[in-house]
Amino acid sequence: xxxxxxxxxxxxxxxxxxxxxxxxxxxxxxxxxxxxxxxxxxxxxxxxxxxxxxxxxxxxxxxxxxxxxxxxxxxxxxxxxxxxxxxxxxxxxxxxxxxxxxxxxxx
Numbered sequence: 001x002x003x004x005x006x007x008x009x010x011x012x013x014x015x016x017x018x019x020x021x022x023x024x025x026x027x028x029x030x031x032x033x034x035x036x037x038x039x040x041x042x043x044x045x046x047x048x049x050x051x052x053x054x055x056x057x058x059x060x061x062x063x064x065x066x067x068x069x070x071x072x073x074x075x076x077x078x079x080x081x082x083x084x085x086x087x088x089x090x091x092x093x094x095x096x097x098x099x100x101x102x103x104x105x106x107x
Contacts, residue, residue, distance in 0.1 A: 004041055004064070011037040011071070023082050030079045038072035063107055070100045 011034040014026060045065045053061065074096040081089040 004044065007037045007041050010034075011041075011075075014075075023085075027079060027082055030075050030082075034075050035072065035079070038068050038075060041068045042072065060107070063103060067100065067103050067107070070096055070103065074100065 014029050014034055017026065017029070042065055045061050045068065048061050049058065049065075074093055077089045077093045077096065081087065081093065
């Protein structure tokens with residue numbers, strides 16, 4: 001959980017960048033830091049499912065996996081939106097963000 005938490009902090013740092021951060025910087029951080037971290041977290045959590053977990057911990061791990069999958073999908077959409085200079089992904093990003101918020105409230 002500690003590694004997960006550290007990874008999450010790094011992956012979310014893109015949201016703490018100053019407004020007006022150049023697109024190439026945002027794209028680089030998303031592609032080279034955030035997306036690989038979400039993928040790593042998914043793999044790490046999937047590996048925990050192979051261990052002997054209580055039902056409660058198993059269900060918690062499954063929710064964390066879903067959370068990371070949603071974050072990954074959102075970051076991929078944000079990357080497309082920025083790189084294509086298009087707002088056509090905004091609705092899908094918003095829907096994913098709502099799913100994330102709902103899932104966080106369940107954790």
